Amino acid sequence: MSEIVLGVTGGIASYKAAELLRLFTESGHSVRVVPTESSLKFVGAATWEALSGKPVQTGVFDNVDQVAHVRIGQLADLIVIAPATANTLAKAAHGLADDLLTTTLLTARCPIVFVPAMHTEMWEHAATQANVSTLRSRGNLVVEPAVGRLTGKDSGKGRMPDPQRIFEFALQALERRAHDLAGKHVLISAGGSREYLDPVRFLGNRSSGRQGFALAEAAIARGAVVTVVAANVKLPAPAGVEMVTVVSTEELRRQMHRLAPDADAIVMAAAPADFRPATCAEAKIKKNAEGIAPVITLVENPDILVELVTARMSKRPVIVGFAAETGDANATVIEHAQAKLVRKGCDLLVVNDVSGGRAFEQADNEAVILGVDGSVDHVPFGPKIILAHAIWDAVAQRLD
Numbered sequence: 001m002s003e004i005v006l007g008v009t010g011g012i013a014s015y016k017a018a019e020l021l022r023l024f025t026e027s028g029h030s031v032r033v034v035p036t037e038s039s040l041k042f043v044g045a046a047t048w049e050a051l052s053g054k055p056v057q058t059g060v061f062d063n064v065d066q067v068a069h070v071r072i073g074q075l076a077d078l079i080v081i082a083p084a085t086a087n088t089l090a091k092a093a094h095g096l097a098d099d100l101l102t103t104t105l106l107t108a109r110c111p112i113v114f115v116p117a118m119h120t121e122m123w124e125h126a127a128t129q130a131n132v133s134t135l136r137s138r139g140n141l142v143v144e145p146a147v148g149r150l151t152g153k154d155s156g157k158g159r160m161p162d163p164q165r166i167f168e169f170a171l172q173a174l175e176r177r178a179h180d181l182a183g184k185h186v187l188i189s190a191g192g193s194r195e196y197l198d199p200v201r202f203l204g205n206r207s208s209g210r211q212g213f214a215l216a217e218a219a220i221a222r223g224a225v226v227t228v229v230a231a232n233v234k235l236p237a238p239a240g241v242e243m244v245t246v247v248s249t250e251e252l253r254r255q256m257h258r259l260a261p262d263a264d265a266i267v268m269a270a271a272p273a274d275f276r277p278a279t280c281a282e283a284k285i286k287k288n289a290e291g292i293a294p295v296i297t298l299v300e301n302p303d304i305l306v307e308l309v310t311a312r313m314s315k316r317p318v319i320v321g322f323a324a325e326t327g328d329a330n331a332t333v334i335e336h337a338q339a340k341l342v343r344k345g346c347d348l349l350v351v352n353d354v355s356g357g358r359a360f361e362q363a364d365n366e367a368v369i370l371g372v373d374g375s376v377d378h379v380p381f382g383p384k385i386i387l388a389h390a391i392w393d394a395v396a397q398r399l400d
Helices: 012-026 045-052 068-075 086-094 100-107 120-124 126-137 163-175 210-221 249-262 304-311 333-344 384-399
Strands: 003-008 030-035 078-084 112-116 146-149 155-159 185-191 225-231 242-246 265-268 275-277 298-300 318-325 348-353 364-371 376-383
Touching: 003 012, 003 068, 003 100, 012 030, 012 045, 012 078, 012 163, 030 045, 030 100, 068 100, 078 086, 078 100, 078 163, 086 100, 086 112, 086 126, 112 126, 112 163, 120 126, 120 155, 163 210, 185 210, 185 249, 210 225, 210 384, 225 249, 242 249, 249 265, 249 304, 265 304, 265 384, 304 318, 304 333, 318 333, 318 384, 333 348, 333 364, 348 384, 364 384, 376 384
Parallel strands: 003 030, 003 078, 078 112, 185 225, 185 265, 225 242, 265 318, 318 348
Antiparallel strands: 146 155, 275 298, 348 364, 364 376
């Protein structure tokens, strides 16, 4: 059982924290709620005490004999601030400590997760963004707010993410204490591209984006700033990730090149199409009376991974490729992959044996991570989040 501190600050989204508290307690964790005084105007102390089974206080002069402003932070395994207002982010970034919650943040040595919730203008303000950057540079985890309905009639970026997503993210932070990617910008591609034949039909593949999204969740939990370029992915976006959506291989290529110069690490987990139709019909291709199928002429797409390797100016960013391989009469899966690693020139190559459709559209995976230095890391079959952390372990070593 872990000791979790749930900090609740004075935003309208504070009512959602009650659901987050329930998720923590029902999963067996001990939770201490530390609200700010202003948050109690939205949700009263009685609610937090009833749900947590623990007393609630807001000031450093309550229960002085217990030295709560020091002990709570010292004993915590994880602190989650949800919602985190712009005011609280500013206090935390500048080390201000004028209530029990902010003093707790100064004494804590555990992972701290901030879940901002505010109006779009407040989130986008230069001061707030500077405070977020400061917190992240210190290894704190700041979740990107969701886009949606805010208070009143306003909509935009600033909505507190769904409590279930915050819960899942927080558990990642709790289980993975090493913040070895803190402040690093990682760029991940996910999903499978589509190459249209006509307005209805396209050439595609079975890549669901699950592994790419697992990589994003793991990187966020390790403190990274994460951007995902997602090609036709239907999964909910991981909390805290900046999403860029694309359809075709060329769109994926453009976005990866645009974002690559600012990245410390790039993981090409997407499955871009190797070929595309030479032309795309403006109208749906019809069957003809003679029953003769049309001839589709294909042209080769650029190799995005090779281009990214060629374009980098130094050993940064660290670049990771993926290879979906099958063995044949000429070579084994690993032999094919080792040859591909040499051709691609990337630092790491994650090899999936996809014989019989394995790896695609599944929650679990196994792989071998090949390094250009000759390293070989076998990751056994299990949840894709486990493979994601193994990949980031290898990336972190090379970043150092």
